[in-house]
Amino acid sequence: MFSSPRGTADILPEEAREWQWMEGIARDLCARYGYGEIRTPLFEHTELFHRGVGNATDIVEKEMYTFVDRSGRSLTLRPEGTAPVGRAYLEHHLNALAQPVKLYYVGSMFRYERPQAGRMREFHQFGVEVFGSASPLADVEVITLAHSFYEALGSRDTLIALNSIGCPQCRPRYLEALQEYYRPKIGGFCANCQRRLERNPLRLLDCKEEQCRRLSQDVPPIYDYLCSGCRAHFQQVQELLAASGLAFQLQPRLVRGLDYYTRTVFEFIHSALGAQDALGGGGRYDGLIEDLGGPPVPGVGFAMGLDRLLVVLRQSGRPGKAETDPQVCVLAFSGLEKEGFLLARQLRAAGLRVLQDFGERGLKAQMKWAGRTGAPWAVLLGPDEWQQQKVILRDLTAGGQEEVAREQIVPELCRRLGSAAGER
RNA sequence: GUGAGCGUAGCUCAGCUGGCUAGAGCGCCAGAUUGUGGCUCUGGAGGUCAUGGGUUCGAGCCCCAUCGUUCACCCCA
The missing domain is CATH 3.40.50.800 (Anticodon-binding domain)
Structure with missing residues (x-):
């Protein structure tokens, strides 16, 4: 007897009706916001993720499903959606279309991890990407789209956490300041933090170790170091969110695990989820297209975990179902x-x-x-x-x-x- | 990759300090009703006790390993 591979699950007809319902709402909403669907392959050249996601990230270092095919190419099951969509944008010269180009996707992602509550090796994401606009309006549009999605599903109690992590102009100065702050007392931090101090000091900010949190209580916030452009952008994002009536929480220590983010980063947190409490997240990635070998094209987007979302919906009220009952x-x-x-x-x-x-x-x-x-x-x-x-x-x-x-x-x-x- | 808990019928579980042919409820199939569901009654099918090894006169129970699963760490969706 076979069972499905570790970290994967069958979705049987009764449950599939919930997925159809949820995905239908996502598609309707995207149509209303003017996002077109894109379907990219489930696997890509491994190199795409090295360049797009970043070699120092956990995803690339230890979570990818990488294999060599019969002709010796190294391929990888996609661990996230943004790099593949960026690749498609470049490959099909979508920068020749009227900008911005707004895309969405729904589909499986794969990461090699130990499964636990809210985390599978094959999981499902709904994500959107906006290419070709640096406007804070684009940032806020994707955030409000995500928020509308939660509302349409009947999910409340989602917290929007917001931060800015600057740009290649101003971030280096902040990283230096961080290193200066941490270096004298690094001995008291966990091994992980010690290792990251030189490689990726931003990550020290969101370490969950009790010890590390306490020791970095009075770490300087990034806001003092943002350049005028980033500061203005961040300011406008906040104003627009407030004007849209969305409550959000500034979290100066919110940093995301993917290398491509610039300026705005955000996460949707749900308390009912336990340890894996992020329903979704995203941000701006103005350097991504260039990193992939294209012209400078700004972008912003989010991805959310549909498996987790369904868990939340089942806890509070009932998710809807596609109408398939026999008559x-x-x-x-x-x-x-x-x-x-x-x-x-x-x-x-x-x-x-x-x-x-x-x-x-x-x-x-x-x-x-x-x-x-x-x-x-x-x-x-x-x-x-x-x-x-x-x-x-x-x-x-x-x-x-x-x-x-x-x-x-x-x-x-x-x-x-x-x-x-x-x-x- | 690290740590902890758990693997007995399709499902939920019982199974004593190791001792007869391994049980219950629900579900499934059939009959009671030669042409009528839900309720009731009767009967039936269904188990390599996760897998492999070990201890023992004897293992579902004890020991080891492997696999799976759950939760947590790491990190993220």
């Missing part, structure tokens, strides 16, 4: 299976969701099955009634039944099930 079951006595089959076809052509029992068992078993499908109506084809050009229409909810003329059954069911179905 009619067709049951036929032995010898009338073909007639039942053809009637089911007619009903489906009229737009109804119809199941047919394939026979091979008694009427009792068929009825039992029909009851379990949840369909409100059953049509029974019995030899006596069929001879008189009639069928039995049974109400599976209330329990009664009546005879209906054969040629009347399709319109009759359409009428009882209401609405549009019959008008196709």
Whole structure:
């Protein structure tokens, strides 16, 4: 017996309806905001992630599903969506289109990690990217889009954490200041922090070790070091968010784990999630396209974990479901299976969701099955009634039944099930 | 990669200090009703006790390893 590989999961039909519902809301919302869907491959050249995500990141250092194919190329299952979308933007010269170019994606990402609550090796993200605008309006548009998404799903209690991590102009000065601050007392910090002091001092800020937090209590905030451009940008992002009525929390120690971020970074935090409490996150990545070998093109976007989102929705209220419940079951006595089959076809052509029992068992078993499908109506084809050009229409909810003329059954069911179905 | 808990029927679980052919509830299939679901009753199918090794007269139970799973660390979605 096989089971699905570690950290992966099957999504069975009942659960898939929740996914369809959730993804449908994402797609509608993106259409309303003018984002077009992009579908990129599930694997890319490994080098793309080295360059796009950054060699010093945990993703690249230890979490990638990398393999060599039969011709010796090194390929990697995508661990995130932004670098592939950036690659596609360049490859297809989307900078020749009217700017900005606004894209969204929904799909699987892969990271080799130990699974735990809210973390799988294959997980699902919904993300958006805006290329070609440096305006703070773009930053705020993606944040409000994410917020609208949570609202449309009925999820409350999502905290927006916001920060700016500067740009290549001003960040180096801040990194130096950080190193100066930490260096004298680095002995008291955890091994991780000690290792990072020279490589990536920003990461010392969000270390969760009790000891490290205490020792860096009075670390200088980045705000004093931002250049005038970054400062103005950050200021406007905050004003626009406030004007949109979105509550957010400035978190001077919010740094994100991917190298491409500049200026604005943000995270959506949900308290119901336990240790893995980030529902989504994102920020601005003005250097990414250049890092990938293209012209300087500013960008901003977010990604959110749909698996985690579903966990939250199940905890507070019920997630919606795609409408797929069967409406009619067709049951036929032995010898009338073909007639039942053809009637089911007619009903489906009229737009109804119809199941047919394939026979091979008694009427009792068929009825039992029909009851379990949840369909409100059953049509029974019995030899006596069929001879008189009639069928039995049974109400599976209330329990009664009546005879209906054969040629009347399709319109009759359409009428009882209401609405549009019959008008196709 | 590190640490801890847990693996008995499709599901939820019981199984004493190691001792007969390993149990329950739910679910599934069939019958009671030769043409009618839900309720009830009766019967049936379904288990390499995660896998491999060890200790023992004897292992579902004890020991070791492996795999899986859950949670946490690291980090992120």
